Amino acid sequence: MFEWMAWTTPVVVFFTCIVLMLIAMTVWEIRSPTVMRKGLLPIATTRGDRLFIGLLTAAYINLLFVALGEKMMAWFGLEQEPSVWISFALSMLLLSIIMKKG
Amino acid sequence: MKPVNQKAWFLILPVVICVAFSAILPLMTVVNYSLQDIISPDRRVFVGTEWFKSVMRDDDLQGALIRQITFSLTVLIVQIPLGIALALSMPAKGWQASAVLVLVAISLLIPWNVVGTIWQIYGRTDIGLLGASLSAMGFDYSYTGNATDAWLTVLVMDVWHWTPLVALLCYAGLRAIPDAYYQAAQIDGASKLAVFRYIQLPKLRGVLMIAVLLRFMDSFMIYTEPFVLTGGGPGNATTFLSQYLTQKAVGQFDLGPAAAFSLIYFLIILLLCFILYNWMQRVGTSDKEVSNG
Numbered sequence: 001m002f003e004w005m006a007w008t009t010p011v012v013v014f015f016t017c018i019v020l021m022l023i024a025m026t027v028w029e030i031r032s033p034t035v036m037r038k039g040l041l042p043i044a045t046t047r048g049d050r051l052f053i054g055l056l057t058a059a060y061i062n063l064l065f066v067a068l069g070e071k072m073m074a075w076f077g078l079e080q081e082p083s084v085w086i087s088f089a090l091s092m093l094l095l096s097i098i099m100k101k102g
Numbered sequence: 103m104k105p106v107n108q109k110a111w112f113l114i115l116p117v118v119i120c121v122a123f124s125a126i127l128p129l130m131t132v133v134n135y136s137l138q139d140i141i142s143p144d145r146r147v148f149v150g151t152e153w154f155k156s157v158m159r160d161d162d163l164q165g166a167l168i169r170q171i172t173f174s175l176t177v178l179i180v181q182i183p184l185g186i187a188l189a190l191s192m193p194a195k196g197w198q199a200s201a202v203l204v205l206v207a208i209s210l211l212i213p214w215n216v217v218g219t220i221w222q223i224y225g226r227t228d229i230g231l232l233g234a235s236l237s238a239m240g241f242d243y244s245y246t247g248n249a250t251d252a253w254l255t256v257l258v259m260d261v262w263h264w265t266p267l268v269a270l271l272c273y274a275g276l277r278a279i280p281d282a283y284y285q286a287a288q289i290d291g292a293s294k295l296a297v298f299r300y301i302q303l304p305k306l307r308g309v310l311m312i313a314v315l316l317r318f319m320d321s322f323m324i325y326t327e328p329f330v331l332t333g334g335g336p337g338n339a340t341t342f343l344s345q346y347l348t349q350k351a352v353g354q355f356d357l358g359p360a361a362a363f364s365l366i367y368f369l370i371i372l373l374l375c376f377i378l379y380n381w382m383q384r385v386g387t388s389d390k391e392v393s394n395g
Contacts, residue, residue, distance in 0.1 A: 008148050011134045043380055056376070059369055066151050067158035084151055 025051065041102045054098035058091035065090075129368075136361035153362035163363065165338060166346040167370075170322065173257065173342060177321040178314060180261055185268025185313065186306070190298070192273055203273070206266045218330025221259045225331075245332060249339035252332045256340050259327055264320065268313045275309035276302060311382040318378060322371060343367055 025048060034047035041053065065087030072082055136153055140146045157163060188206070193199045212220070225245045227233040236243040245255040283301045292300070325344040328334065334341035334349075341349075347367065351360035 005131060005134070006138070006140075006146060007134055008137060010148075011130070011137060014133070015130055043384070052376075056369070056373060060373070063154065063158065063366065063369070066154045069155060070159070 021051070039102045041098070045102060047099075050099050050102045053102065054095035057098065058095050061091040061094065062087045132361045132364050134361075135357050136365055138358060140357050149358065153358045154366075157359050157363045157366065162338065162341075163346060166341055166343050169253075169339075169341070170343045173253075173324070174318055174321045176257060177260055177264075178317060180257070181265045181268050181317055182310065182314060184261070184265050186272050186310075188265065188269035189272035189276055190302070192269070194277065203270070206269055208266075209263050210266050210270075212263070214326035215330050217259065217263050218327045221255065221262075221327075222331050225255055247336055249336055252336060252340050256328045256331060259331065260321060260324065263327070264317060268317065271309040271313045272306055275306040279305045307382070311379075314382065315375065315378060319371065319375065322374075 028047070036044050036046055038044045041050070043049075045053070062084065065082075066084065069081035072078065073080070076082075137148060137150060138146045139149045139152075192202050192206070209217075224230045225233045225243075227237045227244060233243060233245075242248075243251055245252045279301065283305075284297065287297045287301060323344055324342055325348070328340045328342060329345055332340045334345050344367075347360060347363055350356050350363060
């Protein structure tokens with residue numbers, strides 16, 4: 001099914017998550033409309049703003065983690081580069097913090 | 103709460119479909135390519151984050167990124183004040199106003215590649231007005247040989263091409279200020295500087311926000327003008343991000359690294375625009391609080 005345009009499974013999973021996220025945010029917004037509020041972040045944000053900021057932060061964390069892979073091998077004396085799942089878990093944790101407290 | 107009729111959302115469906123094919127699907131393809139090593143259409147290997155690693159550790163990319171940020175910031179620092187100054191000194195009424203408007207707008211009508219060609223000839227030391235004058239004055243000017251000269255020429259070219267846009271935006275903003283403000287300032291005996299600081303500048307906030315965002319994004323994507331003028335040289339002195347990307351994607355046909363790099367480029371622009379937009383919004387609201395309080 002995904003042979004078309006050479007889609008790979010991880011990309012399909014990734015975009016399915018994005019679409020599900022958008023649908024979930026829409027349903028949530030209809031059920032209980034968001035309120036502008038000021039939390040940990042320096043600006044007042046709505047729920048959607050926080051999701052955007054959280055996702056952007058997550059992307060940057062993953063990129064930095066990948067970029068620093070070699071350096072981290074040297075710092076921590078690792079055999080191979082640390083798994084990207086570590087940065088994924090870290091970024092998802094941060095995303096949930098931003099969504100809740102931001 | 104009154105129930106809202108949401109059927110109007112269906113009216114934007116055509117736009118959604120257009121954008122899906124023109125922007126969202128291509129972006130998804132880029133994400134897909136960034137994770138694969140495409141050797142030929144039938145032979146491709148999933149490589150995970152390999153391309154992101156190699157792109158992020160590429161010295162050429164870091165050089166291009168630093169050059170690009172320096173260039174875009176310089177463009178903003180030069181063009182925004184210059185544009186405001188131009189708009190302030192343009193005549194407001196009469197045939198002079200129309201004449202000046204047309205004159206100022208001329209450079210905006212010239213296509214990018216023609217701008218590059220104009221400046222390529224303009225800067226030549228044998229036949230170009232700028233190059234010949236500079237060398238007659240004893241400067242050792244050469245935009246093909248000297249990295250600083252090339253960088254400055256690209257900058258001056260961009261200033262020449264796009265400052266009028268800032269000026270026109272500011273001019274429109276200035277004309278929209280009601281006369282009552284100036285009369286009040288006159289009664290208070292406000293100086294020209296005070297009029298500028300407390301009436302004109304705050305009223306220009308909206309157009310300046312557009313000007314800064316437009317100029318920032320445009321200069322961050324600059325491609326044609328330096329490509330025609332210097333071809334990114336001498337060495338790498340004027341190779342900006344988009345040119346580096348084109349070399350990778352079209353020149354060497356390294357689709358994987360080029361896609362990975364496009365995504366990084368996209369994230370940088372997204373972040374910078376988000377910060378700029380929020381910052382200018384905040385400047386605006388704090389101004390309002392002052393004037394209300």
